[in-house]
Amino acid sequence: MAALDAGADDAVGWTDNLPEVLARIASLLRRSRIAAGQLGAGDLRIDLIDRRVERAGRLIRLPLREFDLLANLARVPDRPVSRDELLRAVWRLNFDPGTNRVEVHMSRLRAKVDRGFDWPMLHTVKGRGYTLRSRPG
Secondary structure (H helix, E strand, O other): OHHHHOOOOOOOOOOOOHHHHHHHHHHHHHHHHHHHHEEEEOOEEEEOOOOEEEEOOEEEOOOHHHHHHHHHHHOOOOOOEOHHHHHHHHHOOOOOOOOOHHHHHHHHHHHHHOOOOOOOOEEEEOOOEEEEOOOOO
């Protein structure tokens, strides 16, 4: 009990029950993976490790840039992310190349993430950038 009182997630006393110890270790590893490698907003789930996206339980296949774009928006749901921030994070560009690459990829992303669902998550915030909304409205 002292270990749990000190902040441990779990504690196992001396035991000969190896399957129980292994099950507890597997459970802790699953919890740490979820905390470290997943993002979510509303009914959207993003697995950063497996590069997998689901919305309302439905798998959404995304190319690399669209996945990175969505992940960057999901890191700060409900907050606008500027076009310049997205160019730096997704394309590693510290300048505006004078193209509409962000807009084109956002359009493609909307077609996959929003179409066919109850409410749109991806929004343009005029003069500020783009946002991923975690709830309708």
